[in-house]
Amino acid sequence: MTNRNQANRPLYRVTFSRITGQDAQGRDEFARPKEIGAVWPRRGDKTGGIVQLDIIPIELTQRQGVIFLVPLDGGDQGGSQ
Secondary structure, three states, X not given: OOOOOOOOOOOEEEEEEEEEEEOOOOOEEEOXXXXXXXXXXXXXXXXXXXXXXXXXXXXXXXOOEEEEEEEOOOOOOOOOO
């Protein structure tokens, strides 16, 4: 991956929340989200983004959690869906 210009900011923060159980209605409950990476804009006029993960939680490979994309200018959206 190439070095990024300081002015070039990511589009999204990538966060991961582990599934900790279920509520009375059977919906998944999540642990506090942890930032694991970012989504960067592609260069030039290309659409989409590039996902850069700093860590890959083992729970993700076991389908025991979810990934959230949080807009950089947005507040903490936690584990709510």
